Amino acid sequence: MPVKTIFETKIEHVSILDEHGSFDADLGAGLIPDEDVVAMYKHMMVCRHLDEIAFKLQRSGRMGTYPENRGQEVPPLAAAYVLQEKDWMVTCYRENAGLFWRGLPMEKILLHWMGDERGNHIDNCNVTPPAIAIGSQMLHATGLAWSSKYKKDGAIACTFFGDGATSEGDFHEAANFAANLDLPVVFVCQNNGWAISTPTKLECSAPTVAQRGIAYGMDCVQVDGNDIFAMVKVVRDAVKNARDNNRPTFIEALTYRLGDHTTADDARRYRDADELAMWEKRDPMIRLRKYLEDKDLWSSAQEEEQLAEASKIVTTVVKNAEEIEAPTSNDFFDCMYTDLSPQLQLQRDTMRTSSLGQDPSQVTIQPKEGAVQ
Ligand SMILES: Cc1ncc(C[n+]2csc(CCOP(=O)(O)OP(=O)(O)O)c2C)c(N)n1
Numbered sequence: 001m002p003v004k005t006i007f008e009t010k011i012e013h014v015s016i017l018d019e020h021g022s023f024d025a026d027l028g029a030g031l032i033p034d035e036d037v038v039a040m041y042k043h044m045m046v047c048r049h050l051d052e053i054a055f056k057l058q059r060s061g062r063m064g065t066y067p068e069n070r071g072q073e074v075p076p077l078a079a080a081y082v083l084q085e086k087d088w089m090v091t092c093y094r095e096n097a098g099l100f101w102r103g104l105p106m107e108k109i110l111l112h113w114m115g116d117e118r119g120n121h122i123d124n125c126n127v128t129p130p131a132i133a134i135g136s137q138m139l140h141a142t143g144l145a146w147s148s149k150y151k152k153d154g155a156i157a158c159t160f161f162g163d164g165a166t167s168e169g170d171f172h173e174a175a176n177f178a179a180n181l182d183l184p185v186v187f188v189c190q191n192n193g194w195a196i197s198t199p200t201k202l203e204c205s206a207p208t209v210a211q212r213g214i215a216y217g218m219d220c221v222q223v224d225g226n227d228i229f230a231m232v233k234v235v236r237d238a239v240k241n242a243r244d245n246n247r248p249t250f251i252e253a254l255t256y257r258l259g260d261h262t263t264a265d266d267a268r269r270y271r272d273a274d275e276l277a278m279w280e281k282r283d284p285m286i287r288l289r290k291y292l293e294d295k296d297l298w299s300s301a302q303e304e305e306q307l308a309e310a311s312k313i314v315t316t317v318v319k320n321a322e323e324i325e326a327p328t329s330n331d332f333f334d335c336m337y338t339d340l341s342p343q344l345q346l347q348r349d350t351m352r353t354s355s356l357g358q359d360p361s362q363v364t365i366q367p368k369e370g371a372v373q
């Protein structure tokens with residue numbers, strides 16, 4: 001029996017606006033109207049300012065742990081730009097730029113990281129709360145896509161996750177399910193080179209993360225994730241494939257987190273200063289600003305103006321988040337169950353007393369000292 005090749009594949013890498021600001025006019029022509037590019041740049045400035053302020057809130061004890069998004073704004077923003085209102089964006093925790101573009105109030109993200117459950121109550125747009133259990137959200141996206149296919153409502157799901165998340169079983173289950181059931185899902189992996197302190201090469205020995213999708217029979221592509229034009233192009237293709245053909249696509253977006261993993265981390269302990277310096281030069285905002293300035297679409301005066309605007313927006317957002325009425329301990333019960341059993345009702349009604357769980361008619365109910373109301 002002769003040995004013959006029965007399967008060969010390749011992974012394409014897409015780049016349109018490179019780190020030096022040069023633009024591939026053939027690939028990039030007509031992709032994004034100028035006014036939208038300006039709007040995206042302005043949006044990124046606001047997001048980055050929020051990121052900076054969130055970091056300071058944590059450092060000054062006004063917020064819990066926070067994962068900086070700085071440097072990774074482009075992939076989620078591109079997806080949010082392409083998706084339709086009915087579609088789902090199902091993310092982890094470094095996708096603020098896309099969530100806000102879709103209409104998620106910024107206060108929600110601050111509340112989430114302040115430990116306030118109301119940050120997860122989203123009723124104005126099709127996005128899910130940040131998924132902290134790594135990989136779990138890919139299954140949710142696949143389920144949402146399955147339900148859309150079943151209901152024939154034409155919606156697709158676009159899910160975001162990190163390079164590290166592709167080493168979780170959840171990724172493989174979601175990918176297998178989506179590909180075998182022909183589901184309209186777009187899998188976007190933000191490959192930032194690290195899963196906290198574990199470099200990607202230690203958990204993926206293949207030359208690209210993208211090729212992990214090939215095993216499931218998906219179209220796979222790698223893209224410069226700091227290039228808004230390339231990102232919009234590949235997401236648009238993937239969304240079309242999902243919507244028209246019910247086929248999932250795997251996108252590996254090469255990017256970098258310019259900050260620490262979270263405020264609980266110090267990346268200087270494991271990341272090379274030279275590596276960081278190299279990626280600082282590839283900052284998506286530097287190249288976009290240069291692109292806009294070269295086309296006379298942006299000026300220093302506009303930059304100043306937008307910085308002031310970002311500061312104004314973020315100040316209001318922080319004020320709204322911090323001044324929200326304090327939650328009551330009844331929320332433990334009321335937000336968890338639709339119908340409370342008599343026992344739980346009793347616990348709720350007596351939890352701020354010294355007679356937790358006892359029948360109020362049979363004991364003298366005394367408010368507990370120092371109880372939160
Ligand atoms: C199931 C699970 N395991 C471990 C963790 C702890 N953890 C939090 S973030 C992280 C690394 C994730 O890396 P990656 O998927 O590359 O995302 P990135 O933070 O780089 O964006 C780990 C292991 C977790 N949150 N959930």
Ligand SMILES: [Mg+2]
Pocket residue numbers: 162163164190191192193194195196
């Ligand atoms: Mg990572």
